[in-house]
Amino acid sequence: MGTDPGLRRLALRTLLAAFPGSAPPDWALRLIADGLAGHTLFGRNVTDPAQVAASTAALRAIRPDVLIAIDEEGGDVTRLAHATGSPYPGNAALGAVNDVGLTRRVYQAIGAELAALGINVNLAPTVDVNSADDNPIIGTRSFGADPVRVAAHSAAAVAGLQSAGVAACAKHFPGHGATISDSHYGLPTVDVPLDLLRVRDLPPFAAVVAADAKAIMTAHIRVPALTGEGPATFSRAVLVDLLRREYGFAGVVITDALEMKGAAQAAGGIGPAAVRALDAGADLLCIGADVDAALVEEVAEAIVAAIGDGRLAVARVEEAAGRADALAAWTRAGTTAEITASNLGYAAAKRAVRVEGVLSGLESPLVLQLVSASTIAEGRVPWGLGPHLDGTESLPVVAAETEPAALVELAGGRPIVLVGRHVHRLAGAAELVETLAARHPVTVVEMGWPSTWRPVGVRAFVTTYGASHANGWAAAETLGLAG
Structure with missing residues (x-):
């Protein structure tokens, strides 16, 4: 007996996949037609601007409201400029300059470039407060170690991106800045009281919620005071009680890549991780970079099976899919800023x-x-x-x-x-x-x-x-x- 097609489509509406190569293969297009929320582009998908625009046009020709995401943080994390390095400084430099107007302009410029290429979700900015000097994964991706300064620049970055019609996704909730290990390779632990999180790690997230960030990304980190033994991505206390109820976030909760060991290893695989993330309150599941049609189907089947045996309420998945749909609708209605050729990024880097x-x-x-x-x-x-x-x-x-x-x-x-x-x-x-x-x-x-x-x-x-x-x-x- 095959998978219920209606439930399969529902499951697909909660997934962000990815594909290899410089053009979307047939299976990637077919999944969009079947309801897949969208794809994330990585450096391997980027050759030059015309090629990227052609790829996004091919996806949008299948379904105009497809979500097309990318990690374009500027600074050390860039996909569009992976061959040369970004023409923009990253968050640490912008935080050092400490001109929130400049931060807004830099992110508006990044957003305008993305929008011109047909990309409508930026998995940025990183709003973690880098409180650990030896943090191996955040570092210069952070606006700094001062929560007040990070909060101000985080809000400015969100405003800049979204003024260009590109949805911002602030990351990594509830804060990856105090870790001294990388969640790509394991499950980092931040063993501190909730009161410390509220004054050190959470102010930037409050700021981006107030700035109407359309999405917030989860962290595959363990915070025992909130999450127990598992990561925040699987914690209802984090995603619902804290983020939605206490901080009032009404947008889309996007997971960090479920292929990362901080999630997949903790759940026993990407499919089980998807089920646990949805059940905890996540809406849009980023599968990762190494994705093919079989993996997408495996994840969708895991979600459908969990609905079937009662581990996952169908209403929860419908809520998640509805939020992903609302994000797609916002991106279609958004305004697009004009690209203005300038040395904005180089002048900003010099100031830092x-x-x-x-x-x-x-x-x-x-x-x-x-x-x-x-x-x-x-x-x-x-x-x-x-x-x-x-x-x-x-x-x-x-x-x-x-x-x-x-x-x-x-x-x-x-x-x-x-x-x-x-x-x-x-x-x-x-x-x-x-x-x-x-x-x-x-x-x-x-x-x-x-x-x-x-x-x-x-x-x-x-x-x-x-x-x-x-x-x-x-x-x-x-x-x-x-x-």
């Missing part, structure tokens, strides 16, 4: 640069970029000063595998500029920097989340608050090395 020390004597330096891994959220996006230099020699260096004496010999009489991300926690990097600085003129450019660590003996310490293309240019310009 902070210099401690003295930058004199940097004529013809040797630029060394400390090799570091990227997070899953970031992907492999180019970063650093290399593309912006005026002919200055630039080389990659693995800190833990490099002898300081060899670098001193290589530099000869030239000063050294060391460029890194999260230098203080990169294996061997702190020792390398301080050993070099003891015997040679060294300037450090920190393009990750700035910690309290400052290396002894360096001539200058330059902080960019991000590693986007715009941040790289701003650093090179500040150092007098931009070509």
Whole structure:
């Protein structure tokens, strides 16, 4: 006996899938016709603007109200500019500048670009308060460590995006900023009292609710005071009691990707995770990036089976689907802002640069970029000063595998500029920097989340608050090395 077609369609209306390649395959189009809420685009779906516009047009030709989402945060997390790096600074830089009008303009510009390409939901902004310096997944994606400042910029970002007709999805509720592990790989725990969450992590979410954010994304984190042993994504206390009843959110609750171990591992698979998320109060389920037709059908069947055996109320799924439909209707009615060509992002990134020390004597330096891994959220996006230099020699260096004496010999009489991300926690990097600085003129450019660590003996310490293309240019310009 096959799946009830009406219930299958209902289940599909709660799902955000994804597809490989530069054009939607037949199965991705067929699922849209069958009721699938929409698809999320990733870097692998992006070649150039004309190609993206053609992909979204193909999806919309099947059903005009299809949701087409993307993670376009600016800064270190970009899909549209994954080949070069974003022309906008990310949230940490915008928070450092602390001009809410600028934040609104940057997000309006991002929204206008998305709308012009046919994308109507941005899985941004990240509104987590980055209270842990060693947070491995939020960092420069956050507007900062001060809840009041983060709240103000979060509201401005939402207003900017939505003024361009693109729905904002603020993330990750109830706050991923205090974690020191990555929910892509496990289930992080934030073991603090609810009173601390209310004053530290939750103010930005209150601000985006007040700013009429159309969507809020769940966090695959465990907060024992609220969620018990499971993640927030599966917690009715978080999604209904706290978000909807206490904070008054009436929009769409979107899950973070259910393929992430913080959800799938906790539930015993993506299908069971979907059922638990819906039952907890989520409306739109982001399956993830590695999706095919079989996985979508598996998730839909799990939802239908849970309705059939009473684990999931059909009324709850109808409520979720109705909210996803309402979001789609809003995106169709939204206004679209005009794209204005400008150097907005580069000028903003320059305003964010902070210099401690003295930058004199940097004529013809040797630029060394400390090799570091990227997070899953970031992907492999180019970063650093290399593309912006005026002919200055630039080389990659693995800190833990490099002898300081060899670098001193290589530099000869030239000063050294060391460029890194999260230098203080990169294996061997702190020792390398301080050993070099003891015997040679060294300037450090920190393009990750700035910690309290400052290396002894360096001539200058330059902080960019991000590693986007715009941040790289701003650093090179500040150092007098931009070509």
